[in-house]
Amino acid sequence: MSESSTPSTAPGAEDETRGDAAGVSRRGLLARSGAVGLGAAGAALLPGAVTAARAAAPAGTAGASPDAAGAPPLPAFDPIRPPAVPLAVRSPYLSTWMPADVPSGHWPTFWTGRVTAMTGIAVIDGVNYLFLGAPNVPDHPLPRGLVQRSLQLTATRSVFTLEGGGVRMTLTFLSPVEPGDLRRQSMPMSYLTAEVRSIDDAAHHVALYFDISGEWAHGNSGTKIRWAQEQVAGAGSGPSLTSLSFTPDSPQVLQENADTASWGTVVWSAANQPGLTWQIGADTVVRPAALADGRLGDTSDSGQPRAINDRWPVFAFHFDLGSVTGAPRTAELSVGHVREPAVSYLGAPLPPLWRSYWSSWQDMAAFFHADAGAARGRTDALDRRIQKDATAAGGPKYAALCALALRQAYGGTELVSRDGKPWAFLKEISSDGNVSTIDVTYPAMPAFLYTDPEYLRLLLEPMLDYPENGGWPKEFAEHDLGSSYPNAAGHNDGNEEDMPVEESANMLLMTAAYLTRADAAAAKEFATAHYTILRQWADYLVANALDPGYQNQTDDFTGFIAHSANLALKGIVAIGAMGVVATAAGNATDATRYRATARDYAAQWVGKAQDTTPDHLKLAYDQPGTWSLKYNGYPDALLGLGLVPASVAKEEGDWYLTQVNQFGIPLDPRHSYTKGDWEMWTAAWLRGHPVSRILIDTLYDFATATPNRIPFTDLYDTVSANQTGFQARPVVGGIFALLSLGR
Incomplete structure (x- = not known):
């Protein structure tokens, strides 16, 4: 990301982005008095209540009338307005959230509050619509954003319904929980799917742009990273993948920085389909290129390793979906964080369990994509x-x-x-x-x-x-x-x-x-x-x-x-x-x-x-x-002991x-x-x-x-x-x- 597009980007500034609570130990809370500001208390906010404080309160129903200013209705939250929306939440080190009600105009963050940038832009009939993240794209202002109609939260997924330009997009973040299946539960990966269709009986040309930043790889943005692109063969009848991966140049195995793993590889993959292009490079280069050219260059910057905050390398995919009518067109991606060893126990390094089933993360990623329909x-x-x-x-x-x-x-x-x-x-x-x-x-x-x-x-x-x-x-x-x-x-x-x-x-x-x-x-x-x-x-x-x-x-x-x-x-x-x-x-x-x-x-x-x-x-x-x-x-009730x-x-x-x-x-x-x-x-x-x-x-x-x-x-x-x-x-x-x- 460019300096102008990231709220806190200086090396060593990461701890400041975390907020007080993220770094307070349980014992450190002993010093807290428990006193509260009485002015913060108020009536409980329930689903369906349209309040004057639009930015801070839970939103109304999907069918709510526009407000007095003629704005679109507030989005519905089904069944709850979450304090932060889980996006990719699969392990202690793959834990990214949206700290806002709507994804456009806000950066996703690691659980600490440190930015783990993810960008999403839709181009509909030549008009750019932001739907994820808060990028600053040189020469391509983003005054339009898709309007969020609803956010549905289930135990395993967060589903945003967004509309604009005659198109409806369903943006789904799925982090599977797989009871009874250790092989699938062991995969430190999460799905991101965008499904688009026309809602006005007209055909629309639609392209989707996604990227993530090097911030996913380390807790300090001054850290140098290396990256690679590769084609991954499909598993069984599953799709082949384009995978963009990056890792600290000098990994510190079994160590953390700002609660983030200082070793391991971020894996960002897209299922191959006609119209898919990719690029790795500076955010101020890659994003404008996608919007100007309608595609990416299938190229990777050669100047590596380089620091996460040195011209902010991003890892981008562009899906040209062509003419979209009432039948849905889909872009499917996944993000993961793989590391070996996973932990140490009494001095002995232990591998992640997924290595008992796959010889490489590439094989695991291929299986993960082939399994997407069944996982859903x-x-x-x-x-x-x-x-x-x-x-x-x-x-x-x-x-x-x-x-x-x-x-x-x-x-x-x-x-x-x-x-x-x-x-x-x-x-x-x-x-x-x-x-x-x-x-x-x-x-x-x-x-x-x-x-x-x-x-x-x-x-x-x-x-x-x-x-x-x-x-x-x-x-x-x-x-x-x-x-x-x-x-x-x-x-x-x-x-x-x-x-x-x-x-x-x-x-x-x-x-x-x-x-x-x-x-x-x-x-x-x-x-x-x-x-x-x-x-x-x-x-x-x-x-x-x-x-x-x-x-x-x-x-x-x-x-x-x-x-x-x-x-x-x-x-x-x-x-x-x-x-x-x-x-x-x-x-x-x-x-x-x-x-x-x-x-x-x-x-x-x-x-x-x-x-x-x-x-x-x-x-x-x-x-x-x-x-x-x-x-x-x-536990007395749980065990049926009848002691109380x-x-x-x-x-x-x-x-x-x-x-x-x-x-x-x-x-x-x-x-x-x-x-x-x-x-x-x-x-x-x-x-x-x-x-x-x-x-x-x-x-x-x-x-x-x-x-x-x-x-x-x-x-x-x-x-x-x-x-x-x-x-x-x-x-x-x-x-x-x-x-x-x-x-």
Whole structure:
């Protein structure tokens, strides 16, 4: 991109583009006061509400009348106006979003807010229409833009419907989620499809121009990159491809810059068809050439390597679709980020799992394009299943939240091969950046449990292998597998962010949840293989969970706490979960003992946690007059343990009804912020109580009203709808908590 077309382009300026929240660690949030600006609060914004603040508010229906100035109707958002629109979201390093309601005039960004430019221009009967990005094209001003009629969001795709010049374009960004299919799930690639047709009964000559910038390759735009063009043979009956690829000239393997991989290759491919041309070169050269000549030169700049911000090399495709009538004409592209190795585990580099199926990224890309039609069918079926099940579980607003959350949950993970066996790792995006953080995997669990329990098992495997074989020195479970993704270096010196009751309980609860969904043989094998370490953690909880000492816990931004009622509940339910593990392993004696202990502790817990009023449970045993969301009631419901009395659950639900703010219920009375994942866990635990629907509705209202145009945050203020911290984290998988109860 040219200097005039990029909002922040100076070397070293990338961190400034990220915004405050992207770089704040969970521990760094301890300094925040929780105070909010009361002027930011307002009425919840719902679909169909046409507001005066057109740029900031969710839009109206597709059939809304023009406003008083005669402007086109506001676009419809079905079923939600997302804070940021997921475009290509497939892995921790392929995570690009549109931080605006409409794609024209705005640059896509990496999840941090750093620009990852993508441009789209339609030429209809000789008139140029911008529909994606914010380019400055020398000698070719772009005063026209396609008018967005709607944005449809499903669990796997974002579909923009745009019109102009007598033509309708359907622009679809599809990032597949492939439950039960490790080969397809392992592909770090995403589809982009543009379908155009005439809508005025006339024929129109249409051409489409797309490019992406070198910014996709590295977090610092002063970095030098190399590039290549090649023809890739089709797979089976699939199309051949023109692939444009680029990579850092001096890759730093297994290192990051601004949360972006400092090694690997960006792969940008188009399915070959008549009228397709390509070019690699400076943005100020390539874009004007396409608009002036109606084609690209099929040439590549020879001056490489060169810095991303040195004449801004772009990687461009031009589709001359010819005369377009009522029958649709299509341009199909894909974008991916491939790297080898994917991660390291205790010093050993591990390859991405896709390398177990294809010998090269070229072969994988060819398969990906050949599979496009089938992928659309599979993901459409998944989208419809989630919509149907979620609507039944929590209503249409709940289904909308699930649609917004799924790609983000899976996009924080990736599949690798370890000694020929598949494993999955998770990045703690936007907080500490740790590898496979247990208390980040735990809130994300419901999404994997609902869509693919075996994927949850793959996430658990390395978390169990490390304490079993890797040198973890403590009696309780580790917090994470490494301080900085993608290096799972462990903590053999024991120096980490200890959360003793928290992480030990999380591991038992996730394991038991998996076992309840696995077939009997697989459950027995898994429980038996890991029984020793799981029983060690269960015994730690027996000794420490009923009245936890002064410990850290998952909501570490609130600080250490002693006698925490919610943490105690987690530990007690986890002891009950060990009964599930013991049963799966065939150890009836242990099963009876752990279940009896859990029941005894639960009865004591009710007495210790009950406030003196007494109409609710306390935040901590020694803090009368306080309260907190007891979201750890959810795993009790999930596992069917029945440890929390129904009367206590009702009492809590009734209390929460008195604490509702405009955009949700605070975590506890110390702050006005909350966490969306824990709200949905609470809604699942209290399903059937009126507060469950209120929690869903207010989280939906937050998502539609928040002024922060970032990937879905899980930590936000319930008064102002402002982000308090975090974004793009996989913990939004917790939104699937209600769905997970029905399977």
